[in-house]
Amino acid sequence: xxxxxxxxxxxxxxxxxxxxxxxxxxxxxxxxxxxxxxxxxxxxxxxxxxxxxxxxxxxxxxxxxxxxxxxxxxxxxxxxxxxxxxxxxxxxxxxxxxxxxxxxxxxxxxxxxxxxxxxxxxxxxxxxxxxxxxxxxxxxxxxxxxxxxxxxxxxxxxxxxxxxxxxxxxxxxxxxxxxxxxxxxxxxxxxxxxxxxxxxxxxxxxxxxxxxxxxxxxxxxxxxxxxxxxxxxxxxxxxxxxxxxxxxxxxxxxxxxxxxxxxxxxxxxxxxxxx
Amino acid sequence: xxxxxxxxxxxxxxxxxxxxxxxxxxxxxxxxxxxxxxxxxxxxxxxxxxxxxxxxxxxxxxxxxxxxxxxxxxxxxxxxxxxxxxxxxxxxxxxxxxxxxxxxxxxxxxxxxxxxxxxxxxxxxxxxxxxxxxxxxxxxxxxxxxxxxxxxxxxxxxxxxxxxxxxxxxxxxxxxxxxxxxxxxxxxxxxxxxxxxxxxxxxxxxxxxxxxxxxxxxxxxxxxxxxxxxxxxxxxxxxxxxxxxxxxxxxxxxxxxxxxxxxxxxxxxxxxxxxxxxxxxxxxxxxxxxxxxx
Numbered sequence: 218x219x220x221x222x223x224x225x226x227x228x229x230x231x232x233x234x235x236x237x238x239x240x241x242x243x244x245x246x247x248x249x250x251x252x253x254x255x256x257x258x259x260x261x262x263x264x265x266x267x268x269x270x271x272x273x274x275x276x277x278x279x280x281x282x283x284x285x286x287x288x289x290x291x292x293x294x295x296x297x298x299x300x301x302x303x304x305x306x307x308x309x310x311x312x313x314x315x316x317x318x319x320x321x322x323x324x325x326x327x328x329x330x331x332x333x334x335x336x337x338x339x340x341x342x343x344x345x346x347x348x349x350x351x352x353x354x355x356x357x358x359x360x361x362x363x364x365x366x367x368x369x370x371x372x373x374x375x376x377x378x379x380x381x382x383x384x385x386x387x388x389x390x391x392x393x394x395x396x397x398x399x400x401x402x403x404x405x406x407x408x409x410x411x412x413x414x415x416x417x418x419x420x421x422x423x424x425x426x427x428x429x430x431x432x433x434x435x436x437x438x439x440x441x442x443x444x445x446x447x448x449x450x451x452x453x454x455x456x457x458x459x460x461x462x463x464x465x466x467x468x469x470x471x472x473x474x475x476x477x478x479x480x481x482x483x484x485x486x487x488x489x490x491x492x
Numbered sequence: 493x494x495x496x497x498x499x500x501x502x503x504x505x506x507x508x509x510x511x512x513x514x515x516x517x518x519x520x521x522x523x524x525x526x527x528x529x530x531x532x533x534x535x536x537x538x539x540x541x542x543x544x545x546x547x548x549x550x551x552x553x554x555x556x557x558x559x560x561x562x563x564x565x566x567x568x569x570x571x572x573x574x575x576x577x578x579x580x581x582x583x584x585x586x587x588x589x590x591x592x593x594x595x596x597x598x599x600x601x602x603x604x605x606x607x608x609x610x611x612x613x614x615x616x617x618x619x620x621x622x623x624x625x626x627x628x629x630x631x632x633x634x635x636x637x638x639x640x641x642x643x644x645x646x647x648x649x650x651x652x653x654x655x656x657x658x659x660x661x662x663x664x665x666x667x668x669x670x671x672x673x674x675x676x677x678x679x680x681x682x683x684x685x686x687x688x689x690x691x692x693x694x695x696x697x698x699x700x701x702x703x704x705x706x707x708x709x710x711x712x713x714x715x716x717x718x719x720x721x722x723x724x725x726x727x728x729x730x731x732x733x734x735x736x737x738x739x740x741x742x743x744x745x746x747x748x749x750x751x752x753x754x755x756x757x758x759x760x761x762x763x764x765x766x767x768x769x770x771x772x773x774x775x776x777x778x779x780x781x782x783x784x785x786x
Contacts, residue, residue, distance in 0.1 A: 229588060236585070237602045240659065243617050244605075246625055262624045304512040311509035323514070330521050332772055334720050336741050337765040338521065340748045340758045341528040344536070364520025367513045396505055425610025427723040428745075443612045447727065450616055461620070464613055471608040479601045483667055486604075490668040490709050 251461035258457045273462035281463050285438055286445035293355050297362035298419045302412050305370030310404055313378040327368040343432050353435045362423055370415045377411045417485030442467050532759040537752050550759040560760050563743040571718035574657045578714050581662045586669030603663035615727025618656045646736030649729050653737055656724055665710045672706030708779040719768045740764055
């Protein structure tokens with residue numbers, strides 16, 4: 218009995234390891250081939266590189282405008298996430314504390330809007346913001362992310378604000394805090410774990426988003442990282458070495474952050490799913 | 493709750509707290525959505541500043557657009573397979589990884605990895621695997637099924653998309669199932685064991701019914717992502733070969749922005765919205781009915 222259980226758990230471990238390899242191996246092929254020349258890649262994509270040369274990387278780094286793309290992505294993601302969390306927390310707090318019919322219906326409208334697919338909005342969005350001359354700017358893109366991200370964030374915050382005792386805020390008000398001070402000194406700090414969850418969900422989405430930036434940003438200087446990878450790929454389709462390097466360069470920042478914050482990221486996704 | 497004195501003060505407070513969110517939400521979501529409905533009744537070509545009303549003509553064109561329905565059918569088939577495979581795999585992984593196996597957080601982290609990387613990049617990575625690595629292995633080892641690129645074959649190209657999607661999302665759904673599984677009360681399961689229930693019986697009669705909320709969330713998410721897939725589709729197959737993998741999102745994009753048929757494109761997007769809304773609402777409705785209390 219004990220023996221068969223041991224065999225069974227070994228089998229399970231073996232199956233899991235095999236599955237994990239299938240999940241990781243595509244990234245390993247990518248890294249391995251990013252150091253090779255075209256000839257080496259096409260003749261044997263499984264072999265280790267002959268020599269460790271970073272020329273593919275310098276090549277890709279320069280041609281994809283990595284510095285610009287990276288800083289655009291960083292600015293867009295950080296500012297969007299910052300404003301989504303802040304504004305959504307304030308709105309959710311207001312809705313919970315002022316449960317009038319109007320607020321309840323507005324909240325319901327926001328929740329219902331979550332089933333609208335982006336494809337149903339993209340054409341009028343481009344037309345409206347195009348005619349206002351607001352396309353091709355990362356500030357417009359940030360503005361749009363706030364609009365698209367706020368529903369889910371308000372929804373998640375709404376659930377958690379309810380668990381904050383009202384008396385906590387009333388005490389602060391009686392002690393002479395204004396509403397705004399109460400929010401920033403009492404409510405927002407208490408909501409910190411929820412803010413972390415919302416930030417993680419939104420960073421994963423905005424950092425990797427492709428369709429919306431591809432519609433809004435036209436200028437090469439404005440491109441985000443996924444956009445510049447896509448464009449680089451379209452221009453150098455046969456030159457495998459630099460292509461692989463460009464993909465590694467795109468993936469690398471996320472992997473580095475993941476190595477440090479994986480516990481929080483997985484926790485954030487977990488909490489974001491529990492309604 | 494204490495309330496502010498004076499209409500003006502209350503209005504100012506309301507604007508401060510809800511103004512930014514509601515203003516962006518309305519200008520980015522609601523107005524474009526409503527304007528989109530209006531656009532379906534016009535024949536805008538993307539350039540002219542005026543449009544003429546054409547009534548239901550665009551909707552007629554949607555029903556005549558055989559390519560749209562073909563891509564819609566393909567998307568349905570794709571959604572069906574990805575939802576089933578993703579959730580089965582994710583549930584299995586979650587089940588095994590909540591049993592206290594050594595290094596389980598390491599495994600979880602590994603399975604989640606693809607979700608950190610955007611669909612565009614994942615598509616390109618797998619394009620390389622399908623075009624070069626697998627073909628090389630197939631030719632060297634004489635495995636017929638891999639010896640030619642899957643991306644060049646209309647039937648197999650469809651399956652590459654299913655495989656990549658399942659590979660991408662299984663880890664995400666696994667995390668949600670892990671949360672659900674750790675919420676299943678241990679004492680209930682223990683009581684069942686004492687009463688003599690087998691592992692399988694406990695699974696079917698207790699664990700799965702108690703996990704209905706997790707299933708609702710995961711199926712909802714995988715349905716939505718499936719219907720809206722665009723970036724992996726674009727970078728892995730570009731809809732080819734011969735439009736055999738052009739999913740509905742890509743079709744709408746092509747119709748509107750490449751063929752400059754904005755009215756029809758928008759009408760197709762709305763048809764997509766109606767069908768997705770109907771399917772997700774039905775799904776949530778029926779799963780809620782299955783829910784039980786522990």
